[in-house]
Amino acid sequence: MRRTVFAFSVAILAAALVPPSPAGARQEAKEVLKIQLPKPMFIGTPRNIRTPNLEPITGRARGPFMVPVGTVLLSGGKPVTASDKEPVIGELSFVTDGQKSGEDGYYVELGPGTQWVQIDLGKSQALSAIVVWHYHSQARVYRDFIVQVSDDKDSINGVTTLFNNDHDNSAGLGAGKDKEYIETYDGKLVDGRGVSARYVRLYSGGNTSNDMNHYVEVEVYGLPAK
Amino acid sequence: MTKRAFRGLFICAVAGGLLLRVAGLGLRPMHHDEANQAVKFIDLLERGEYRYDPGNHHGPSLYYLTLPFAVAASGHSGAALSETTLRLVPALFGVGAIALLLLLAGGLSRESILFAGLLAAISPVMSYYSRFYIQESLLVFFLAGLVGAGWRYVRTRSGWWAAGAGFAAGMMFATKETSLILFAAVAAALGLERALRPKETGNPGAGAPPAVPASRPRLRAALHGALFLVAALVPAALLYTSFLRNPGGLADSVLAFGSYIGKAAGGGLHAHPWYYYVKLLAYSRFGHGPAWSEAFVLALALAGSVSALGTDSGKDGNPRFVRFIVFFTIVSAAVYSAIPYKTPWNVLPFYLGVLILAGIGAGLMWRAGRFLIVKAVVLSVLIPGMANLAYQDYRANFQDYANPDNPYVYAQTGTDFMRLVRTVEGVASASRQGRSILVKVVAPPDETWPLPWYLRGFARVGYWTEGAAAGKLEDASIVVTSAAESEAAVRELGERYQMSFYGLRPEVVLALFVRQDLWQAFIDGGGASGRGRTGRER
Numbered sequence: 001m002r003r004t005v006f007a008f009s010v011a012i013l014a015a016a017l018v019p020p021s022p023a024g025a026r027q028e029a030k031e032v033l034k035i036q037l038p039k040p041m042f043i044g045t046p047r048n049i050r051t052p053n054l055e056p057i058t059g060r061a062r063g064p065f066m067v068p069v070g071t072v073l074l075s076g077g078k079p080v081t082a083s084d085k086e087p088v089i090g091e092l093s094f095v096t097d098g099q100k101s102g103e104d105g106y107y108v109e110l111g112p113g114t115q116w117v118q119i120d121l122g123k124s125q126a127l128s129a130i131v132v133w134h135y136h137s138q139a140r141v142y143r144d145f146i147v148q149v150s151d152d153k154d155s156i157n158g159v160t161t162l163f164n165n166d167h168d169n170s171a172g173l174g175a176g177k178d179k180e181y182i183e184t185y186d187g188k189l190v191d192g193r194g195v196s197a198r199y200v201r202l203y204s205g206g207n208t209s210n211d212m213n214h215y216v217e218v219e220v221y222g223l224p225a226k
Numbered sequence: 227m228t229k230r231a232f233r234g235l236f237i238c239a240v241a242g243g244l245l246l247r248v249a250g251l252g253l254r255p256m257h258h259d260e261a262n263q264a265v266k267f268i269d270l271l272e273r274g275e276y277r278y279d280p281g282n283h284h285g286p287s288l289y290y291l292t293l294p295f296a297v298a299a300s301g302h303s304g305a306a307l308s309e310t311t312l313r314l315v316p317a318l319f320g321v322g323a324i325a326l327l328l329l330l331a332g333g334l335s336r337e338s339i340l341f342a343g344l345l346a347a348i349s350p351v352m353s354y355y356s357r358f359y360i361q362e363s364l365l366v367f368f369l370a371g372l373v374g375a376g377w378r379y380v381r382t383r384s385g386w387w388a389a390g391a392g393f394a395a396g397m398m399f400a401t402k403e404t405s406l407i408l409f410a411a412v413a414a415a416l417g418l419e420r421a422l423r424p425k426e427t428g429n430p431g432a433g434a435p436p437a438v439p440a441s442r443p444r445l446r447a448a449l450h451g452a453l454f455l456v457a458a459l460v461p462a463a464l465l466y467t468s469f470l471r472n473p474g475g476l477a478d479s480v481l482a483f484g485s486y487i488g489k490a491a492g493g494g495l496h497a498h499p500w501y502y503y504v505k506l507l508a509y510s511r512f513g514h515g516p517a518w519s520e521a522f523v524l525a526l527a528l529a530g531s532v533s534a535l536g537t538d539s540g541k542d543g544n545p546r547f548v549r550f551i552v553f554f555t556i557v558s559a560a561v562y563s564a565i566p567y568k569t570p571w572n573v574l575p576f577y578l579g580v581l582i583l584a585g586i587g588a589g590l591m592w593r594a595g596r597f598l599i600v601k602a603v604v605l606s607v608l609i610p611g612m613a614n615l616a617y618q619d620y621r622a623n624f625q626d627y628a629n630p631d632n633p634y635v636y637a638q639t640g641t642d643f644m645r646l647v648r649t650v651e652g653v654a655s656a657s658r659q660g661r662s663i664l665v666k667v668v669a670p671p672d673e674t675w676p677l678p679w680y681l682r683g684f685a686r687v688g689y690w691t692e693g694a695a696a697g698k699l700e701d702a703s704i705v706v707t708s709a710a711e712s713e714a715a716v717r718e719l720g721e722r723y724q725m726s727f728y729g730l731r732p733e734v735v736l737a738l739f740v741r742q743d744l745w746q747a748f749i750d751g752g753g754a755s756g757r758g759r760t761g762r763e764r
């Protein structure tokens with residue numbers, strides 16, 4: 001009882017001695033605002049998809065891309081080499097055969113992990129654009145997509161990187177700042193920037209559907225060497 | 227076959243089935259449906275809350291039967307719960323269904339039971355879906371219990387077996403409301419067996435159950451009928467009413483059948499042609515992947531069905547029982563095939579009948595080989611057929627568990643999704659807030675699951691179906707969006723966030739946005755090292 005009376009007295013005394021806060025700046029005890037976040041909605045089994053989707057999932061149609069007058073397709077039928085000497089499915093020649101269908105039988109599949117294909121243009125030429133179709137019968141994203149061009153067959157000296165979305169440098173060629181993108185029938189256009197090169201090498205490190213690497217077609221456009 | 231040999235081999239079948247069902251249960255990423263069930267179960271585990279939802283999730287037995295396993299493994303914490311613990315429950319019931327085949331003794335010969343057990347143990351479709359945290363393997367277990375206990379009752383007229391059969395029927399209903407289809411199939415099979423029973427001439431004992439008492443006092447039959455009903459009603463009522471806390475639950479479960487009929491008739495996203503199940507089991511091959519087939523089981527089942535036409539069901543088999551199994555299998559398969567709504571796991575209940583018939587077929591072949599040379603020929607068919615099944619089982623569960631080339635992979639979460647989970651966890655670890663970091667998920671519900679299961683340990687995760695409702699995305703350090711919402715998110719978050727894509731399922735891609743400073747901390751901490759993936763996908 002004595003303790004209670006004592007505590008009560010101290011509290012009244014403290015209240016009397018503490019000066020009141022200036023108007024408009026009341027000092028109140030604060031706490032973390034607890035916000036109830038929305039819970040996930042339950043829903044039944046989603047659709048099981050096995051059919052090809054040729055429509056883009058996101059993004060708009062690519063606008064026109066301007067190139068120097070006289071630009072032609074340089075890569076048609078040109079020889080292709082790859083880090084995977086024995087593709088799991090298809091032939092390396094599919095990469096430059098001009099066939100861009102998304103169906104089975106039109107793509108080459110390279111093994112899992114980081115792999116590359118390289119197109120030999122025969123001679124060094126000024127590049128305007130490179131358009132790549134990895135696999136467009138399904139919405140998926142190819143990882144660590146890097147495009148490098150050079151006059152060195154082994155891609156060691158004088159290499160120019162035109163595109164790199166390996167943002168965590170898992171391919172070991174340096175981290176890139178370019179964005180990942182979802183594959184569509186539009187293909188991915190990479191600006192050639194007028195760089196002169198004989199070899200075009202494209203890297204990838206699997207995709208969002210599996211660990212494998214695919215190419216339906218790669219087209220390299222540029223000004224033919226005179 | 228001697229009793230001793232039978233026991234030894236049957237134990238091997240059960241042990242094999244156990245191994246194929248419980249090994250590596252954590253390998254496969256959680257399926258959308260599993261995650262739904264798991265998150266609902268967490269409410270029961272953590273808060274003791276369960277309320278039957280007639281629109282979703284089926285019956286309550288799965289959750290209540292998971293409770294003891296979960297409490298033993300991780301206490302009452304949902305965050306500490308693992309996929310392995312959850313999946314252990316259906317896996318063990320899947321094994322239990324094999325063991326329950328022993329109740330069919332007297333109806334089937336020893337050889338038939340043994341072969342049925344072996345085939346059930348190594349059947350890819352049976353083991354694959356026994357490893358799913360869904361109701362199907364429980365339904366099959368209680369169906370086996372109903373048929374087994376029913377058969378024991380026919381042989382013994384014991385009230386205990388009547389109650390056992392009733393309990394199994396009640397648990398079937400408490401597992402899936404659509405078990406009414408199976409009850410109808412059992413009733414139809416009993417009726418057909420009775421109506422089409424061949425007239426017994428000459429040898430009156432050949433087709434009759436051997437131990438049926440001569441007199442059938444009506445009172446006792448009525449008593450046993452009542453016992454069956456009470457034993458069925460009590461567990462179903464207790465579970466559907468959340469142990470009487472939700473009295474309307476039982477009525478809801480019956481009314482739910484109406485909505486399930488509507489869903490089943492329409493088919494919706496899961497409308498498939500009538501031959502879907504037969505094709506699924508007989509032969510599947512997608513793209514460049516390998517072929518999958520349980521045609522071996524189907525062929526043996528056909529042979530077993532033929533045996534129902536005769537009176538030879540083995541030394542200790544019963545042709546009436548075999549005919550019952552044939553009718554049940556045909557009727558249930560026909561009904562499931564006639565319903566436009568089809569998902570591959572719905573094959574399990576009638577596939578139990580197919581497996582029993584296949585066991586009968588294999589037993590028939592075995593008995594036909596009285597000479598050593600014929601037995602050798604029979605074995606030269608059975609052994610490679612079973613080895614092939616076992617290999618497919620291994621592929622389905624340990625290699626291609628998320629590969630769309632596997633016909634049993636249906637709307638399955640891909641392994642790439644686990645990279646998203648690892649990245650979110652890695653970023654959270656690299657941040658000062660840890661698992662209190664704010665995560666915003668903007669995606670339609672069918673592109674959200676199983677994320678809520680994997681983010682169950684995070685204190686602040688919000689889910690929206692549209693970006694406009696989610697407020698400022700930049701309030702959150704981590705944002706996950708559907709591909710459709712990613713464009714708007716890019717516009718809002720710009721270069722301040724690192725964006726990367728991850729596959730949820732075939733054709734479904736999720737975008738992950740991480741604030742740049744946290745992303746850098748994550749990368750500096752070796753974030754990319756967690757890239758390893760397992761399992762093959764096309």
